[in-house]
Amino acid sequence: MFAVQYHRYGGSEVLRVEEAVEPHAGPGQVRIAVRATGVTPADWYLRSGMLRSVATVGFPHIPGMDAAGIVDEVGEGVTGTAVGDAVFGLVPFADLGGGAAQYAVLEAWAPKPRSWSFEEAGGAAGNIDTATRVLEALAAAEGMTLLIEGAAGGVGTMTAQLARARGLTVIGTASEGNHGFLQQLGVIPVTYGAGLADRLAPLAPHGVDVVLDAAGKGSLAELVAIAGGPHRVVTIADFDADRHGVRYSRSEAGQSPGWAGLPRAADLADQGRLTVPLHAVFPLEEAAAAHDMSATGHARGKIVISVP
Structure with missing residues (x-):
């Protein structure tokens, strides 16, 4: 099969479209003919070697932690899913084969919503998993106010929508150019940066209950003060979390x-209550450009790679 692979750590120049070993569905898994796969910061963190002390990869490695496509193999013990079904889901973290390939194995999946394109579905599963994990860790419940630092990105937009579906009020930091975009998602926008607490006061007169840091811009001390304690803050982006007593949440095998x-x-999504805002869609042969765009940290929504 064809796939994007890299054989060593490095910049985006190490990515190549080439022949790769074809994966097959094991017990409790399905294999899909991939139509699209998402790009996350974790993809280029891993590719660069930034995470090698906590999450090494085997070479050659195919990036892409989530994907959408058509089921063409069903593993032992799988029920409720058949060959020919359109699904989206998560690629096994510990395996060599990711979503940027002709075929990929999924270890968790759901039917593709009718209202989503394959590109939207291909970039959804990783952010849904992260958002759900964070909301559970924060015990986010109806009536609470959630502050998302870095609300306009892929994780931020998904967490905001899932939180609102739970009955939370969501306030999100973003540049002023993204305020209208956040308002369309039902998020109360606020400009990020120093003095955030003062800008929040009129927006959340009763205070902020819980905080997600999806930006990793060194603001944890201020976010802890705003929330009233480190136990009310979770970060997915700041490796300095321990120093502030904040939980760092990441995907595990x-x-x-x-x-x-x-x-x-x-x-x-099928109720019209969840969307996947797409920042950009790249063809498979431009995977390096997709990684580079993600690394800027300025994507509004999700970056996706389409697979022919």
Whole structure:
């Protein structure tokens, strides 16, 4: 099969479209003919070697932690899914084969919502898993106010929508150019940066209950003060979390508590209550450009790679 692979750590120049070993569905898995795969910061963190002390990869490695496509193999023990079904889901974290390929194995999945294109579905599962995991860790419940630092990105937009579906009020930091975009998602926008607490005061007169840091811009000390304690803050982007007593949440090998969010998100999408804003869609041969765009940290929504 064809796939994007890299054989060593490095910049985006190490990515190549080439022949790769074809994966097959194991017990409890399905294999899909991939139509699209998402790009996340974790993809280029891994590719660069930034995470090698905590999450090494085997070479050659195919990037892409989520994907959407058509099921063409069903593993032992799988029920409710058949060859020919359109699905979206998560690629096994520990395996060599990711979503940027002709075929990929999924370890968690849900039916593709009718209202989503394959590109939208291909970039959804990783962010749904992360958002669900974070909301559970924060015990986010109806009536609470959630502040998202970095709300306009892929994780921020998904967390905001899933939080609103739970009955939370969501305030999100972003540049002024993204305020209108956030308002369309039902998010109360606020400009990020120093003095955030003062700008929040009129927006959340009763205070902020819980905080997600999806930006990793060194603002944890201020976010902890705003929330009233480190136990009310979760980051997915600041490796300095321990110094502030804040939980750092990341995907692990094996079953994730966020997997249950996939079918729930699919239901919300079919109700017209969940969208996947796309920042850009790149063809497979431009995977390096997709990684470079993600690394700028300025994507509004999700970056996706389409697979022919």
